[in-house]
Amino acid sequence: MDTTPNPTASAAAGAEINELETRDMLLNIGPAHPAMHGIIRIVAKLDGEEIKDAEVEIGYLHRAFEKMAETVDYNGVIPYTDRLNYVSPLINNMGYCMAVEKLLGISVPERCHYVRVILSEISRITDHLTCVGATAMELGAFTVFLYMIKAREFLWDLVEKVTGARLTVTYCRVGGVKADLPDDFVQPCLEAFKETRKVLAESRQLLERNRIFVDRVEGTGVISADDAIAYGITGPFLRATGADYDVRKDCPYAVYDRLSFEIPVGSRGDNMDRFLVRMEEMEQSMLIVEQALREIPPGPILVDVETGRPIPAAEMVDLAKVGNIAAIQGGCAVACPTLEGSGRDKHLSIATGEKRVVLPPKEDGYGNIEGLMQQFKLVMMGHGIRPPKGEVYFPVEGANGELGFYVVSDGSESAYRVRVRPPCFAIMSALPQMIVGGMMADVVPTFGSVNMIGGELDR
């Protein structure tokens, strides 16, 4: 971009002596700027406070996700997907695993579908809380940010209870999930929702009639439904314009077609509508989880954990090594706490029965030759999951919009090509259109409502 004085402006100044000469100013917003969540650079051409032109530069967080996915086996990609949208990693896990399952032509047990739905809806709430909270903070409402992060903490406690981690969860597996929900999950979950609802009500009171907040978000960053669709924008950002596309309703996956929920839509496509849509979606997500917790089918129980004789895993290995199978029959392995919920009693309800895809329960891996071979064939170098040759595209509704995985397999143990369609990529490409012609100060709420996540944008 040039920094020379605007020729038309200087010509006008020459003609009329009273008019002051103006020149455009180039302003770099970012890459490291408190209002740029993550690292991104907006080069704005300013005429006073007004933005005349803008260019968005991305790629500062490029980590070669798609290249790395070609070098590891199918389950090895899952930790990388955690780091795409790191505010709602469970949805990424689910999207990737369902794409590979489509490639393999398998499905997971019903209970496993419910578990995935429950956790991805909890993740959606944490994502929206982060987005709304951070936007509010940038507009001066620091209290709201603290309240929302508090609520997110309650939900992340739930996630930690199930997965063992808060952020990089790596919970889904191709053909199942790592472990079943813990036995005492329902009560803490309902309590966390109670707290979250309280926080949402408080935040609504603090923001919806707040003069500073409303003045800055109403009527700024406007985009029409047609423009949004032409740019490929999906998710809450699209729904705020009035188009009601939601993958969960329009191309239902897992068990979303059995759950009843509403898709909130806006009408004006400005920052206010995006805020309201996200607030309502959180409520809907909580309703989905509550419904799913009521409807989730109990899993088949093969060994009762209470009566089955617990044997420490190391001891089980020793007994198995000397062939003393009788001693470990009917027992259940007491493994390290991270393996809780993946024992033989739970295994059939959380993972598909396809032996070429999922690891056996630890009891079988230690206790019998079939289990050992199944484990071996999946984890040893050069073995692993081998889907047939083919290509599939599978979309799920991420917190920012349609999150699609396009996977090409050449029949070997690692994917030939993994492509992720990141939802905020499309929104970022439309950002210049939304901020040009507006005031400099409007960049902050508009950019906040994009919910740019560097991990999925730059991959």
Next chain:
Amino acid sequence: MNPSELIEAIQGRFPDAVTQSHAWRGDATLVLRSEFLVEVARYLKEAPALGMNFLMDLTAVDYSTFGKKPALGFFSSSGVGVRSPAQIPDPDPWPGPPGRSRFAVVYHFFSTAHKHRLRLVVPVEESEASVDSLTDLWPGANWLEREAWDMFGIEFRGHPDLKRILMYEGFEGHPLRKDYPVNKRQPLIGPVN
């Protein structure tokens, strides 16, 4: 429309353009000659029966090493060779990569009115790695095409500003090509402007 109806509708309208089609795993897929791309894409967008208003995704695949990975021996415990799962006959096999071209540009379309999806695959030769740009039809194609250029070095004719997007301007090569080594390092230079 269901996948097979979609394929028929487009094949009937453009018999010369479509070289191959399949609906493997329910994904309607058409392999298209590159000269017909813009025409077909415009038809997809404007025909009311198709109504593909979304260009959901645009990417490319480098098929140069497809199926060339050294096959590992599979042996049972008695030493008899067994088939790997990939060799077990599939009643409904995938027809394979599109043609002999090195690259394939892959487009995913979606219609909000009819809720159907379609994949277009356009094979591209290495010697003449370029296809027409869809930026006139979908402004969202702008960044997606820049990414495909950045990662694969495929040119998009008629693109308003075809430059790198994720990598920096001084970067050499196109990292998602199969001949670009995973562990290759390049000096990171500062921003050019």
